[in-house]
Amino acid sequence: MDRAAAEHRITELKAILWENNRRYYVDNAPVISDFEYDRLMRELEDLEKEFPEFQTADSPTRKVGSDLDAPVGENAEPDSGGNFVKRAHRYPMLSLGNTYSIAEIEEFSARADKSLDTAFTYCCELKFDGTAICLTYRDGKLYRALTRGDGVNGDDVTENVRHISNIPQILHGDFPPEFEIRGEILMPYDAFDKLNRFREDNDEAPFANPRNAASGSLKLVNPEEVGRRGLMCTLYHIPAQSIAFDTHDEALKAAQSWGLPISDERRICRDINEIKAYIDYWDKARKTLPFATDGIVIKINELSSQRALGYTSKSPRWAVAYKFKAEQALTPILGIDYQVGRTGAITPVANLAPVQLSGTVVKRATLVNEDQMRMLDIHIGDWVYVEKGGEISPKLTGVEPSKRSSGALPQPFPDVCPDCGTPLVRAEDEAKAFCPNQDGCPMQIKGRIIHFMSRRAMNILAGEATVEQLYSLDMVKTPADLYDLTKGRLMTLEGWKERSAERFLDSLQATKSVSFERVLYALGIRYVGEQTAREIARHFGDIDALAAASVEDLLQVRDVGEVIAQSVFNYLADARHSIEIQRLRAHGLKFSIEEQASPVSDKLAGKSIVISGNFSISRDDMKKIISDNGGRNSSSVSGSTSFLLAGSKPGPEKLRKCESLGIPVKSEEEFLQEFGIIIDAGISKDNEEQQLTLF
Numbered sequence: 166m167d168r169a170a171a172e173h174r175i176t177e178l179k180a181i182l183w184e185n186n187r188r189y190y191v192d193n194a195p196v197i198s199d200f201e202y203d204r205l206m207r208e209l210e211d212l213e214k215e216f217p218e219f220q221t222a223d224s225p226t227r228k229v230g231s232d233l234d235a236p237v238g239e240n241a242e243p244d245s246g247g248n249f250v251k252r253a254h255r256y257p258m259l260s261l262g263n264t265y266s267i268a269e270i271e272e273f274s275a276r277a278d279k280s281l282d283t284a285f286t287y288c289c290e291l292k293f294d295g296t297a298i299c300l301t302y303r304d305g306k307l308y309r310a311l312t313r314g315d316g317v318n319g320d321d322v323t324e325n326v327r328h329i330s331n332i333p334q335i336l337h338g339d340f341p342p343e344f345e346i347r348g349e350i351l352m353p354y355d356a357f358d359k360l361n362r363f364r365e366d367n368d369e370a371p372f373a374n375p376r377n378a379a380s381g382s383l384k385l386v387n388p389e390e391v392g393r394r395g396l397m398c399t400l401y402h403i404p405a406q407s408i409a410f411d412t413h414d415e416a417l418k419a420a421q422s423w424g425l426p427i428s429d430e431r432r433i434c435r436d437i438n439e440i441k442a443y444i445d446y447w448d449k450a451r452k453t454l455p456f457a458t459d460g461i462v463i464k465i466n467e468l469s470s471q472r473a474l475g476y477t478s479k480s481p482r483w484a485v486a487y488k489f490k491a492e493q494a495l496t497p498i499l500g501i502d503y504q505v506g507r508t509g510a511i512t513p514v515a516n517l518a519p520v521q522l523s524g525t526v527v528k529r530a531t532l533v534n535e536d537q538m539r540m541l542d543i544h545i546g547d548w549v550y551v552e553k554g555g556e557i558s559p560k561l562t563g564v565e566p567s568k569r570s571s572g573a574l575p576q577p578f579p580d581v582c583p584d585c586g587t588p589l590v591r592a593e594d595e596a597k598a599f600c601p602n603q604d605g606c607p608m609q610i611k612g613r614i615i616h617f618m619s620r621r622a623m624n625i626l627a628g629e630a631t632v633e634q635l636y637s638l639d640m641v642k643t644p645a646d647l648y649d650l651t652k653g654r655l656m657t658l659e660g661w662k663e664r665s666a667e668r669f670l671d672s673l674q675a676t677k678s679v680s681f682e683r684v685l686y687a688l689g690i691r692y693v694g695e696q697t698a699r700e701i702a703r704h705f706g707d708i709d710a711l712a713a714a715s716v717e718d719l720l721q722v723r724d725v726g727e728v729i730a731q732s733v734f735n736y737l738a739d740a741r742h743s744i745e746i747q748r749l750r751a752h753g754l755k756f757s758i759e760e761q762a763s764p765v766s767d768k769l770a771g772k773s774i775v776i777s778g779n780f781s782i783s784r785d786d787m788k789k790i791i792s793d794n795g796g797r798n799s800s801s802v803s804g805s806t807s808f809l810l811a812g813s814k815p816g817p818e819k820l821r822k823c824e825s826l827g828i829p830v831k832s833e834e835e836f837l838q839e840f841g842i843i844i845d846a847g848i849s850k851d852n853e854e855q856q857l858t859l860f
């Protein structure tokens with residue numbers, strides 16, 4: 166490559182990497198895979214080595230990507246905007262050199278052999294795929310928590326971190342008066358799946374992976390909501406200046422004895438062969454871990470040798486990360502469907518030539534929204550990479566340009582609704598296009614009925630095919646129409662028998678005891694998810710007070726901002742919605758908190774309970790029983806857990822943790838008996854078959 170071409174490519178690569186740093190660290194919504202990012206970074210590093218005259222101090226090869234939610238002021242004033250105060254790190258928070266090649270790990274080890282003249286060992290650890298955190302303890306108390314930020318200044322997230330259950334507020338044992346310890350905030354897969362299901366239900370973009378979910382959750386403005394996200398922490402580094410130990414391993418052992426969460430999966434390796442054996446083992450075994458890891462980290466264990474090797478501007482010379490490549494498959498796009506959600510949001514979904522990936526056949530992958538589709542620059546007939554990390558749904562992570570035929574046209578995004586033909590609208594600040602034909606678009610109407618009937622809303626025993634049938638026969642156009650159906654009428658329809666009609670009508674009858682907050686959620690008001698519906702229901706108490714509320718009144722509700730307040734106000738101001746609510750009310754649905762039984766008891770007050778496995782009722786209902794009786798649901802086992810409530814097939818990790826921390830484990834039966842809790846017959850049984858589909 167000549168100088169001019171190199172300069173051009175370096176400028177281009179820097180811009181691409183800056184942009185992707187922002188998407189990764191600030192928006193928590195990456196659009197390229199880690200592998201592709203690392204490949205571009207390596208290309209830039211190589212070019213800068215070959216043409217050092219084009220190297221600049223601000224190059225992404227020299228500066229760590231920044232997660233700060235606002236830039237730090239010129240003179241590094243700590244508090245310069247954003248939701249969090251910015252504070253300087255005592256010791257810079259650096260990144261790690263990484264590689265996907267074992268040969269480069271061999272080189273790292275050979276370099277260490279050559280540079281160090283005393284005997285040394287390696288400490289191999291998992292590379293946790295979360296978001297970095299730096300904790301300071303003063304006199305045994307959690308004093309401060311900073312994100313990595315730009316490596317020099319971090320966002321102060323102390324209050325949020327206090328709500329992460331396995332981070333101790335107070336240490337025990339022989340801890341130093343003040344020290345820093347660094348590690349990772351993670352979102353375990355079960356919490357991630359739950360959060361994304363919730364977001365999808367509420368037409369919010371799901372997080373791409375647990376890492377993004379963890380870092381997005383850590384930066385929430387409401388610390389209690391952070392507590393509800395099920396985050397956990399693992400710590401792996403005490404800056405050598407702040408402690409007096411001989412080895413990294415000893416420092417971690419000591420930190421564990423003070424009550425800090427340290428992984429037990431690290432190993433001391435004496436040579437490259439032991440390192441390779443560790444890598445081989447975890448390449449497979451990591452798939453059984455309850456949280457995401459993206460590689461392993463190899464550190465020189467002796468702190469004197471670490472000091473001798475020192476740092477580059479961006480990373481330590483005494484450590485390197487070996488990254489596992491996410492399983493990927495390359496396959497052509499056969500076509501794109503544009504799905505219309507119940508709120509009218511359009512989601513492009515790619516139909517793929519079936520391809521094997523991590524043991525399953527992948528045929529479809531979401532493209533999330535119009536922006537994402539443009540960012541990936543999808544052309545008709547493109548071959549694309551699909552990836553499956555820990556998350557359940559496969560992601561389309563990139564296009565293979567060499568397989569694009571010349572003259573291939575960019576994939577157009579529709580101008581009109583694929584279902585009803587209404588021109589789509591897209592607000593400036595929205596990533597999604599919408600069909601505005603709320604009351605005439607069949608997909609939206611059916612989507613709202615399906616949402617109303619869904620398990621987390623009214624839990625009515627029928628599937629999408631039933632909704633399709635009742636809609637196409639003009640029998641059900643709104644949820645209230647469901648209550649006008651009769652057994653006689655249903656039995657005249659194809660596929661219905663006396664028994665199925667009875668079960669369906671019984672489940673409709675049962676909705677009359679569903680709480681006001683769930684009824685409010687079932688209405689499907691845009692942006693009103695389960696949590697928001699609960700807050701609104703509790704704040705106003707009944708639908709009449711809610712209907713009389715102004716936008717300002719709505720803004721008084723916890724977690725309700727402008728967008729939600731306006732959405733609720735508009736919904737209730739619409740006469741068609743008032744009529745629908747009146748009809749549902751006349752059919753006996755609950756529109757007031759008073760009509761509900763009061764919270765059951767405070768039998769579990771002060772208890773922090775982790776549940777795991779399957780129960781005779783759904784896990785959500787079990788959690789509700791816990792909270793209704795004054796207990797606190799926690800997603801991971803820690804020193805402060807009161808007990809693990811274990812159903813059938815509990816998670817082995819959780820059981821192991823309980824054993825090691827001496828936390829009691831109770832069966833469902835023991836639990837119900839000990840606390841005198843009776844399961845209400847109205848609570849749904851956790852049985853997938855209950856979603857009866859008649860075809």
Ligand code: IVH
Nearest residue numbers: 259260261290291292293297401402462481
């Ligand atoms: S040590 C001075 N150990 O990976 C460097 N980092 O891609 C100290 N990470 O910035 C970092 N697991 O956020 C270290 N066992 C581990 C790790 C780990 C994950 C993260 C960390 C780092 C990033 C680099």
